Every structure is written in structure tokens, then in C-alpha cells.
Amino acid sequence: MPQAVELRVNGRVQTLAVDGRVPLLQVLRNDLGLNGPKYGCGLGECGACAVLIDGVAARSCSIPLDGVAGRAVTTLEGLGTAERLHPVQQAFIDTQAAQCGYCLNGMLMATVALLQRHPRPTDAQARTALQHHLCRCGTHLEILAAVQRAADLMSAGAPP
The missing domain is CATH 1.10.150.120 ([2Fe-2S]-binding domain)
Known part of the structure; x- marks a missing residue:
């Protein structure tokens, strides 16, 4: 059942009505339109879905949304801009x-x-x-x- 989940992604706070068991990757791509993290294997094996959670690289396909509530999530889009690359x-x-x-x-x-x-x-x-x-x-x-x-x-x- 959807519930309000507060998520901090790339320095911006987002409040989403999403089931907290949904994988973070799904929310990043489908709800927030962040396509840096890729769906590869869906099992946390290949690394295509990696994001930073509080500065630590993590596999977003195998982390439920509830697992990152209140934590800082950084995607590829949050590293730099086209004008100023990381x-x-x-x-x-x-x-x-x-x-x-x-x-x-x-x-x-x-x-x-x-x-x-x-x-x-x-x-x-x-x-x-x-x-x-x-x-x-x-x-x-x-x-x-x-x-x-x-x-x-x-x-x-x-x-x-």
C-alpha cells in the first residue's frame, strides 16, 4: 500500500506516495526520471544500478525505498552538470x-x-x-x- 516516503536525492527532498518495499531503482527511474542508474540484472550483481547512499556505493535495484528514507542518495545526475562535470x-x-x-x-x-x-x-x-x-x-x-x-x-x- 502506498505511503508517504521522504527521499533526499541529489540534494533535493522528494515526498512520494509509494510502497516502501519498491526497489529504489524503480523509484529513481520511473517516479523521478533519473536514468543514470540502469536496470541490469535486478539482483544486485552487475553494478549498473549503483548510486551513492550517504557517500557509499550501493546497488539500488536491491534496496527497498524504506531503506533509504532520510538518507542522502546521489545518482549520476547529481555528480555534475554538462557545463561543469565532476x-x-x-x-x-x-x-x-x-x-x-x-x-x-x-x-x-x-x-x-x-x-x-x-x-x-x-x-x-x-x-x-x-x-x-x-x-x-x-x-x-x-x-x-x-x-x-x-x-x-x-x-x-x-x-x-
Whole structure:
């Protein structure tokens, strides 16, 4: 049964009349029109649906809406704008890390979370942070290069 749920997404508070058991991904895409997070597997396995919840990368397809009430949710759309990209977004462009783009949302969100914890990650830390995000296009080396490029941009003072 629908109930009023307060949700803070990309810095804006939203009040929705939605069943709290509905997956966060469904609300983000269908009710709020945020299409950065993708529906991939629906099981929390592929990472295409990743968002940040209080700064931690999480799989939105397997988290019920009630689980994020009152918490800060950030989607790809909340990172930057077309005029002012987040350094991680710019780094993925600079290194040409995307091909089909389906995994890109998850890779970007995991990278943002990683760089918040480790501003200068080692290659091993980057691989560990991204290991559960599936990419079938084969841009793995470019994605790892993008992580290091983002670290460089952020340490040089590029605004997040």
C-alpha cells in the first residue's frame, strides 16, 4: 500500500506516495526520471544500478525505498552538470573509458566512492573497488586509467 516516503536525492527532498518495499531503482527511474542508474540484472550483481547512499556505493535495484528514507542518495545526475562535470566524469571522458556505456554509471559511482575513501588509490584498490561491476566491452584498462586520472584531477583541485 502506498505511503508517504521522504527521499533526499541529489540534494533535493522528494515526498512520494509509494510502497516502501519498491526497489529504489524503480523509484529513481520511473517516479523521478533519473536514468543514470540502469536496470541490469535486478539482483544486485552487475553494478549498473549503483548510486551513492550517504557517500557509499550501493546497488539500488536491491534496496527497498524504506531503506533509504532520510538518507542522502546521489545518482549520476547529481555528480555534475554538462557545463561543469565532476572530475570522475571528466576523467572517464579523457581516457575514453566508455564503449556501450551500460556499466558506466556503476563504474563512475564506485570510483567516486573509492576516491572519497582513498584520494590516491593504488591499482589494487581500484581493481578491488570495481571488481563487482560487470563490463563486457573490454575497456577495463581505460577504466583503471580513468580512476587514476580522476585522482590526479581531484588532487589538482578540480571541483567535485
